Amino acid sequence: MKIPLPSIADQQQFINEQATRQAIATLEENLKAPKLPPQDEIDENQYSRxxxxxxxxGWEQPHPDIVCAYFRHFQKHFPQFNSDNSLAALLGTHGHRVREFKQGKKMSYGIWRKFLVITGRAPQEVLKVLARMN
Known part of the structure; x- marks a missing residue:
């Protein structure tokens, strides 16, 4: 008995197509996220945007006051992330790094951008595929 299987390239393309469809569905769901009141702990007009x-x-490192206010605001509305460790896990880092960010230590653009996207403060970036090279 012979069972025909798709080639590895065909399997990879299928996986890619399924992941792309899932990403599109997630982007559509993101548009339905609830709107929460803005943080009111600090006056953001006193800081660079x-x-x-x-x-x-021209991205610049966020001021520690912004980091703390944004993190506390998020944690207030999402108690499952109310510890530095749980917030860090969501952002793909470690709890001690979150504490360092709050103190003004350098934060990577990627971690900050992820937080901005999760909180709806920045759009999710979608890259154009120029060619399929597999």
């Missing part, structure tokens, strides 16, 4: 920019557009 460069922390909201993309990396190639």
């Amino acid at each position: 460069a922390h909201l920019l993309r990396e190639g557009e």
Whole structure:
């Protein structure tokens, strides 16, 4: 008995297509996320807004006051992330790093951007595929 199997390239393409469809569904669901009141702990007008920019557009490290206010605001609304360790796990880092970010230590653009996307403060970036090279 012979069972025909798709080639590895065909299998990879199928997986890619399924992942892309799932990503599209997630983006559509993201548009339905509930709107929460903005943080009111600090006056953001007293700070640069460069922390909201993309990396190639002049992004700057967020001020520690912004980091703390944004993190506390998020944790207030999502108690499952009310510890530095649980927030860190969501962001793909470690609890001690979250504590360092709050103290003004350098934060990677990727971690901050992920937080901004999760909180709806920045759009999720979708990259254009120029070619399939597999």
